[in-house]
Structure formats: structure tokens, C-alpha cells
Amino acid sequence: AQSVTQPDIHITVSEGASLELRCNYSYGATPYLFWYVQSPGQGLQLLLKYFSGDTLVQGIKGFEAEFKRSQSSFNLRKPSVHWSDAAEYFCAVGLTTDSWGKLQFGAGTQVVVTP
């Protein structure tokens, strides 16, 4: 069965420190991969996506992610975290190659940023 796993439910990071959020997927075909962020009182916002090509993807707000086919992973990174990065982050996979909007989401990782 297809699945998206975010192993870390909760991460605490100091402001200015680096951040890495893990995402693993189980999917037969070449997936469409996404990272979304959900801040309190706001809708989900797309950070970045991977469809094909360069496996290192740059996104908004200084985030990047790397697709590693051999590890079935699409980890999200940011070199220096800001207090405004505190939010919940969701990794998602496009379920079918002809319907990328039909997404399967992971359970999310809550990020807390400390001073």
C-alpha cells in the first residue's frame, strides 16, 4: 500500500540553528513530491515540489529539499531557522501520475522554535 511517513512528530530547534525534517514514501512509480506548511489560523501553503529533473529543489522561505530515489526520501532542510518557521510541516505525494492534486499526506511534523 502507498504510504508517506514522517518519523518525527515533534521537533524543537533553536532560532538560528539548522533544521531537517524527514519524509519517506512508499510508492511504485516516480512520485510527485511536495512539502506544505500549516501555520495556526492559516491554510496549508506550498513550500516546494519535485516533479522531475534536479533532485535538489529550492523553495520559498529559504527551504530546500532533496529527492533520493534510492532511499525513497524527500527530506526538507533549512540552514538557519527563524522564529516564524514554527508551524506544522507536511510531506505529500501525488497519488497518480495523471492527477498530482490528489495527494497523500504524512501525519505532519510540529516544529517549535526556541529563542
Next chain:
Amino acid sequence: GAGVSQSPRYKVAKRGQDVALRCDPISGHVSLFWYQQALGQGPEFLTYFQNEAQLDKSGLPSDRFFAERPEGSVSTLKIQRTQQEDSAVYLCASSLERASGGLTGELFFGEGSRLTVL
């Protein structure tokens, strides 16, 4: 409007009541999706519209759930005879492009409608 608008933002229903949740997508957006997000979980796909056509409703959990988008703009998700397990945040998302072969792959989400069934 500037973004996807959902109403009501909060709805409390007694078990057995019918509810209707509305989504106003971004003007001109072709694709519209409904997702259900239970507490502590990621969103789960419910259904998808391209204009007024409902192309995929495979995620609707039961025949108590019904969605429509009659004019290809506003959409309504209706839940009949609500049950406690229906308690969740219902998210609507829209995209300028068709969900097949789209170039940007970006969904724009509303803030959601939180349904609590007592």
C-alpha cells in the same frame, strides 16, 4: 477574493444532523479539491472537481458525504446524518490548472471548516 474562502469556519452539529460546508475558490481556478483532516493527522483526499465535473470521489468515506460544484465555481460539501467520526477540519483547495498535467503543481488551501459532532 484573494484566497480560498471557506464557511463556516466552525460548526457544531448534533449527531444525526445534516451539515453543509461551503468553499469559494480563487476566481478562475479550474480544479477544486476537498480534504478531511482529523485531529493530529495529515489531510486525506475526499473528492476532486474539474470545473463542474466531479472527476474523482473515491475518498468520500460513505454515501452520507456528497459534494457538488454546479457552476464550476463555488462548491459545497454536504454531510448527512452526521456521526462523531465525522468530526474533523474540512479543507478546500483550488488550482488554476487541471490536476492532470499541470505545470505548477500548486494547490491553494483555505483555512478550513472545523466540524464538531456531539
